[in-house]
Amino acid sequence: MAVRLWHSRVAPHAIIGGGTFIALVMIGLCATVLYQGRLDAMERARETSRNLALIAERDIERNFELYALSLQAAGDGMNDPQVLALPPELRRQVLFDRAATAKDLGSMLVLDAGGNIVVDSGSDVPRQGNFADRRYFTVQRDDPNAGLYISDPYRSRLRNGLPSIALSRRLSNPDGSFAGIVMIAVNLEYFCRLFAGLSLGPHGAVSLIGRNGIMIMRQPYDVRTIGRDISHASTFRQFSAAPEGSFSDTASIDGVRRLYLFRNFPDLPLIIMVAEAEQDIYAAWRQRALTIGSLMVVFALGFIGLAFLLGAQLRRRVRAESELELLARTDGLTGLHNRRTLGEILDQEWRRARRTRTMFSLLFVDIDRFKAYNDAYGHQAGDDALAAVAHCIGRNIRRPADSAARYGGEEFVVVLPDTAPAGAVKIAEQIRAAISELAIEHAGSEYGRVTASIGTASWMPERDGDVSAVIKAADEALYTAKATGRNRVSPFFPG
Template sequence: MQTDTQKSHALASLARHLRKGGLAPQVIILSGMLVALVMVSLCATVLYQGRLDALERARETSRNLALLAERDIERNFELYALSLQAVVEGMRDADVLALPLRLRRQVLFDRAASAQYLGSMLVLDASGNIVIDSGSEMPRAGNFSDRAYFTVHRDNPDVGLYISDPYLSRLRNGSPSIALSRRLSHQDGSFAGIVMVAVNLEYFHKLFAGLSLGPHGAVSLIKKNGIMLMRQPYDPRTIGRDIRKASTFRRFRSTSEGSFSDTASIDGVRRLYFFRNFPELPLIIMVAEAEDDIYAAWRRRALTIGSLMFVFGLGFVGLSFLLGAQFRRRMRAESELELLARTDGLTGLNNRRTLGEILDQEWRRARRTSSVFSLLFVDIDRFKAYNDTYGHQAGDDALAAVARCIGDCIRRPADSAARYGGEEFVVVLPDTPPAGAARIAEKIRTAISELAIEHAASEYGRVTASIGAASWAPGRDGGDVTTVIKAADEALYNAKATGRNKVSPFVPA
């Protein structure tokens, strides 16, 4: 926002050009076109930033959803792994093995074995036969020596917790499942069988179905060997699919987590992917939002805003043509007279005549609206001594610098400043309570002091100002505008009398 000083200087410069006849209508037209171009450029910049923001929001949303799903899976798998470990340790205990079958099942299998989406927890002997079954007091008949979750432990004693590829359960009517298994060993380290629990893939299906990613979003859980365990949107044909050769999977294995855009090999949709490798499990969680969904709202907004800005730009150019035809004729006659009549030639602030009009206008408005009206009297400390020491030209320069400080410190369009006379200035602050007026006054005082204009005759060694502040509510306190002027002047006198370089509010007697 321009200060009054800046506005006045701009008008003065414009008036000088007009007097010389140097500002042609073509310049105004070109300026209008330039402004229109800047408007369109700013609009394009804002829209581009909006596109980047939409992308960043989608990336953050995908990351949060991936972390949410990862923590749910890790928490449940940790419980299942602990349950398996408890069975392994129980099978090494001769006292547990000596218990009757019913009691042995109760000791070996905790309540996690009955959790939703879990199949039975089974103990298989070295031949792959069921010897203990958490789902039945008498073990069901079955041999699973052909399953990978059995052979991997049989052939390698150091596997630890093993998570299998998807398979169709033989005990649960072909339900798609994965197995978590651990090895059982004899005292001499030889293979004694395994303990395993089946996790129904419906668990992942339900978990991913609760994640909202738009109509074309996707969530996948993939083993680090490239086997798809679950994908949302759900398609049974994708379960167990090997995607090791897909470009997306190569990205998944290149780092622990990351984000990128690519086209899915499964359905050909281009998406923004966020992936994360589980730190403790051989799994990868992938959350992907389709780029069409990410930018759908942005495209609608960009079309609307872009169209409006294009129309406004054309309108602005057309207006500049009209303005160019009228500008020289009107401003040549008016601008200089207006400047001379309303501004102080040295400081560029409003002059005393204009101040009177502003005070009368704001006072009447304050009475109509019953609002608080504040006034600041600013006086440069020991200015006569400054002039005597440094000369009148330096004094004029100091006045102009102080005026710029005052103009820079008032930001609202309704606020105004004027040179009252000599080294005194008045700041008019409509709709400003005493606390707000005191803050602005202190800001002006500090800014003037920070100019660090040398003043050897001052006790502060630099040019400073004392400020009197007064606030009045015409509808409540009565009086007229001279009342608040006198109050601000009295407060200024008090600031001078109590040390200078300070703000003094008016205190009624």
């Protein structure tokens, strides 16, 4: 019975707990898969950005290499007396190859030591202009070892303020003194067109930045960002820390959080930066995660709800089975054990007494003149009297091992394991007195109230192997109590 009661308490909770655990495991697995998908989306974005950065870097490197070769050729020509002796038209053709007519180039000029134009790729007669104040001029003038110099963005004075950058090289006299520069202007439209062909989503950005932190070009294009100094921005500090890498940060220009991938050009003082906005990277993943996650949560909640319903149903079933079992083991009127259960208790306690070699006692209780009470007061009153007597019996046996049962009709049996004869008589006397003190009126009794006669028997199991002998002895003692005046306790004394 204890095992069944344990199952009645645990089984429904186990189902609910197990169902909840399984649902949580499913949600956890789903969350793990979705999180891995998020990481994969970021890794794909990083690889895509790296490929785009490589494409832009190689295109710029290839063109700048051609521009540098053109500057080198023009510089060499300016040091050749034979070239300088040629007519202006022919000299221009010799000094400036076909690269000078490329779509993205502005002017290719030779400036003297004072910054004045002496040779112009665009005209046999040089245009008028002095550029001694330009940074691409002063750097070459002040540093003989400047080499190829790439300037910050500026607005061209010869081409109506067109945004450009300049590449310049120093020209030196035979004695090494400054003789001027040869320079080539690159329209920023070239970078704008190149970056526009790189697809990075609606919030992505591509930038070309000088190593001094000056913004040369940024896509999406905004004229206000060209030439802006970002050397103090947290993103630029990352660009300067390694040849290449990636990180997430919020742009100082527009406040959008992006995944930045950057590369420092190996042979040019430039940095290419490709940045895809995190909201674009996770857009498809977020939609998928929302759909799958919602379905999984709904499914998990449904699963938990089903577990609760099943647990509740099982709890009702277990409760019903417990009630049925209780009804099957107890007397419906008195609440005491019934005769079937009494047989199990007697067998169990008799075996225990035999095993432990302890005294086994039994009380046989019978209500005096109960048939006359029923006839006089009716069956309902008789049932009430039986219930009251049963309550008295139950109240006076207090040890957990003691038990009482309705034997049949108005007869009751009390089992008292490990109880000596004197102890059994004492408990029997307490029960008898309690029944009498109920003071239930009984006109057909010589005592004027409901009373009970009780027979007791105590046995050592080694004397006999059958508990029926104890029952018979207690019944004989009860008969003696009835025969000697009722409302008394009679112990069994072996003959």
